[in-house]
Amino acid sequence: MNKYAEALHLVREKEPLVQCITNFVTVNDCANIILAAGGSPSMAHDVREAAEAARNARALVCNMGAIEDAPSMILAGKEMNKLGRPVVLDPVAAGGTSLRREVAAELLKEVKFSSIRGNASEIRYLAGQQTAGSGVDVSALDKITEENLKEAAEMVRALAERTGSVIAVSGKLDLVSDGKETAVLRNGCATMARITGSGCMLTSMIGAFCGAMPEDCFTATVAAMSVMGISGEVAEARRIKNGTGNATFRTDLIDAVFNMTEEQLVEGMQYEIL
Amino acid sequence: MNKYAEALHLVREKEPLVQCITNFVTVNDCANIILAAGGSPSMAHDVREAAEAARNARALVCNMGAIEDAPSMILAGKEMNKLGRPVVLDPVAAGGTSLRREVAAELLKEVKFSSIRGNASEIRYLAGQQTAGSGVDVSALDKITEENLKEAAEMVRALAERTGSVIAVSGKLDLVSDGKETAVLRNGCATMARITGSGCMLTSMIGAFCGAMPEDCFTATVAAMSVMGISGEVAEARRIKNGTGNATFRTDLIDAVFNMTEEQLVEGMQYEIL
Amino acid sequence: MNKYAEALHLVREKEPLVQCITNFVTVNDCANIILAAGGSPSMAHDVREAAEAARNARALVCNMGAIEDAPSMILAGKEMNKLGRPVVLDPVAAGGTSLRREVAAELLKEVKFSSIRGNASEIRYLAGQQTAGSGVDVSALDKITEENLKEAAEMVRALAERTGSVIAVSGKLDLVSDGKETAVLRNGCATMARITGSGCMLTSMIGAFCGAMPEDCFTATVAAMSVMGISGEVAEARRIKNGTGNATFRTDLIDAVFNMTEEQLVEGMQYEIL
Structure with a gap:
């Protein structure tokens, strides 16, 4: 079986419980997309139970949108590190404010992440580059394009090597690297x-895939990103056909994950290993 | 008039204000399903105003998903107990962590609940049974089936008798008991x-029905659970017909509550009094 | 160009970053409707970064549903006042509890608001009238009708004059005044x-319009309210045609904002300057 199809297959077979410490803006969508993929979400975040709750889960997602829950992320993250289970980081607006710069540094110091997924501004910030991002959105100057692809791929690869985490940048072009292999995805x-919440949802889904395939978080991350990208294409085709807008698009996107087949994933993936 | 139809009728007639102290994952759906049913939701949860806000309401819903708001639940719950108005509990993941075990015990000690709605793992835990639940989801071992129905019904009845609350378990089979009558629902x-959030939404809707029919919370709870079950069937028929997924299903479910007629409820209810 | 169409045009052109400190019940809808209108939402609300995060934004929205975040609203609001950028207030349930009365008074004392949008109970409370509102919903006694329109318009005008803010009441009839001009809207x-969340979403959208047209918050507020009202009509026509309910209505409402054209706004606006 194709290994990306296998990752999807394993999510449906194992129904991994994914513990998400995530922000109130998109938490409902994150839970529903994990369910759509085939996993089981738990959103417990209270510092008094974060580590104990994580112990029941196959993977942990730490989303810096929930900046006030950083202490819970550290407790739960250390617990999962001890258990050898995947921990996924979404460094929301990591370079945006001094608080976020501090929290990002502390999380990276205290917890070993299997996979880190951000937009180009966030990942460039973690890589130590100057960034133009003013908050949650990627800055135009930071974006990854066909023109700067080579430079960006090397930045992502080097960050993966330095952190020992799979690094994933999502955008028009996605990049994923484990420090050795680097993939570019064009869905x-x-x-x-x-x-x-497309970013938050994607990170949550990466949590489900890593929870189902903990021995290969690079493949799991590429598979989750491809499922998301192809689902976006399905939802976009419907939006154009039906003349709907972004709210229906969101619903269709989650539905498309729910209905994604292994064949559809294999046939739809637009990727290349650099 | 059929008494379940009357309960639905009263929700639309009285438009009860329902105070919900509930979790951030599903709070929006809880508010929208109360509105769909015909009630009016208020989600104020700040400990400085919880009791005062509750005073304006016809019923209070305490959802342990909002574990950090337990002090607000106790203050508002005591206030509603004093006023003789229904208080409904959703013991989310009650046996899942030591924090939840403590909070569940404290809530049950401090507040008298009219109705308690959980999944089989949560209710079995409250009944003092060993449970296998690892969090928010019901464990396969705990589920209520046609095979263990008799044992489960007695467990629910005894818990109702001991607590003086209507006890409701939702799942493939639903059970509701007030310690005397026990109903099994198959929608x-x-x-x-x-x-x-199907559980959270259901508990919120039970709040609306109990607020509209405070003198008979058993009937109100059965009616709310039947409205939810039938709405699930309506949404499922649409999902199968249209090839949609779980996100559209959620929307269709709330829509079905919005459009539920008294006739549809009476004709669609699959229930039996044991 | 018609000035209301120009306001919509500017939102799409400038894509203003709107900082919202808003409540967990409707925060996802608020973010999505800002995106639908053409703006870019940021929901950062932690008191340690609220002012710094606001500095990146073109407008700030303070929603009293997030009552526990009042300190963040004050810090961010003062910062935006210093920068001369619009700050919009949604005084959710302002007169409903003593806590809310205190917080409303403190916000109005500490921050200068460009625009304040509430329901009739909330705005009447701010205007010093006796109100009947018991929480988040407008009381029937407080509503603005064709019968009490003259009195209500004067109340709104006087409050606008006293506060120096554009005052907007939404309901069956909407009123907007800057103390000189007063408009009644009938969409x-x-x-x-x-x-x-229709109120919360509207206030968030007013933030986007004021962020795009800071020099004329009266026009921006009227334009945003008209976009919302016309979108409600589009969604209602679909609901009636398709037999759907309130959940689909919410999705269609946001979609209609996404698809709103300048022509549709100009042709659909039902307004009169009193």
Whole structure:
């Protein structure tokens, strides 16, 4: 079986419980997309139970949108590190404010992440580059394009090597690297940036895939990103056909994950290993 | 008039204000399903105003998903107990962590609940049984089936008798008991477990029905659970017909509550008094 | 160009970053409707970064549903006042509890608001009238009707004059005044009161319009309210045609904002300057 199809297969077979410490803006969508993929979400985040709750889960997702829950992320993250289970980081607006710069540094110091997924501004910030991002959205100057692809791929690869985490940048072009292999993915559509939470949902889904395939978080991350990108294309085709807008697009996107087949994933994936 | 139809009728007639102290994952769906049923939701949860806000309401819903708001639940619950108005508990993941075990015990000690709605793992835990549940989802071992129905019904009845609360278990089979009468309900569909919040939404709707029919919380609870189950069937028929997924299912479920007629409820209810 | 069409045009052209400190019930819808309108939402609310995060934004929205975040609203609001950028207030349930009365008074003392949008109970409370509102919903006694329109318009005008803010009341009839001009708007539909968050979403959208047209918050507020009202009409026509309910209505409402054209706004606006 194709290994990306196998990752999807394993999510449906194992129904991994994914513990998400994530922000109130998109938490409902994150839970529903994990369910759509085939996993089981738990959103417990109270510092008094974060580590104990994580112990029941196959993977942990730490989303810096829930900046006030950083202490819970550290407790739960250390617990999962001890248990050898995947921990996924979404460094929301990591370089945006001094608080976020501090929290990002502390999380990276205290917890070993299997996979880190951000937009280009966030990942460039973690890589130590100057960034132009003013918050949750990627800055135009930071974006990954066919023109700067080589430079960006090397940035992502080097960050993966330095951190020992799979590094994933999502955008018009996605990049994923484990420090050795680097993949560029070309699925998705522009409307994904017109809903809140496409990034958060993707990170949550990476948690489900890593929870189902903990021995290969690179493949799991590529598979989750491809499922998301292809689902975006399905939802976009419907939006154009039906003349709907971003709210219906969001619903269709989650539905498309729910209905994604292994064949559809294998046939739809637009990727290349650099 | 059929008494379950009357309960639905009263929700639409009285438009009860329902105060919900509930979790951030599903709070929006809880508010929208109360509105769909015909009630009016208030989600104020700040400990400085919880009791005062509750005073304006016809019923209070305490959802342990909002574990950090337990102090607000106790203050508002005591206030509603004093006023003689219904208080409904959703013991989310009650046995899942030591924090939840403590909070569940404290809530049950401090507040008298009219109705308690959980999944089989949660209710079995409250009944003092060993449970296998690892969090928000019901464990396969705990589930209520046609095979263990008699044992489960007695467990629910005894818990109702001991607590003086209507006890409701939702799942493939629903059970409701007030310690004297015990009803088994057979509406619903499997996709309800593929969205986040079907349990929370149901508990919120029980709050609306109890607020409209405070003198008979057993009937109100049975009616609310039947409205939810039938709505699940309506949404499932649409999902199968249209090839949609869990996100559209959630929308269709709330729509079905919005459009539920008294006739549809009476004709669609699959229940039996044991 | 018609000035209301120009306001919509500017939102799409400038894509203003709107910082919202808003409540967990409707925060996802608020973010998605800002995106639908053409703006870019940021929901950062932690008191340690609220002011710094606001500095990146073109407008700030303070929603009193997030009552526990009042300190963040004050810090961010003062910062935006210093920068001369619009700050919009949604005084959710302002007169409903003593806590809310205190917080409303403190916000109005500490921050200068460009625009304040509430329901009739909330705005009447701010104007010093006796109100009957018991929480988040407008009381029937407080509503603005064709019968009390003259009195209500004077109340709104006087409050605008006293506070120096544009005052907007939404309901069956909307009123907007800057103390000189007062407009009455007659778009919208009754189903808007059957979803949670129509008020919150509207206030967020006012933030986007004021962020794009800071030099004329009266026009920006009227334009945003008209976009919302016309979108409600579009969604209502679909609901009636398709037999759907309040959940689909919410999705269609946001979609209609996404698809709103300048021509549709100009042709659909039902307004008169009193």
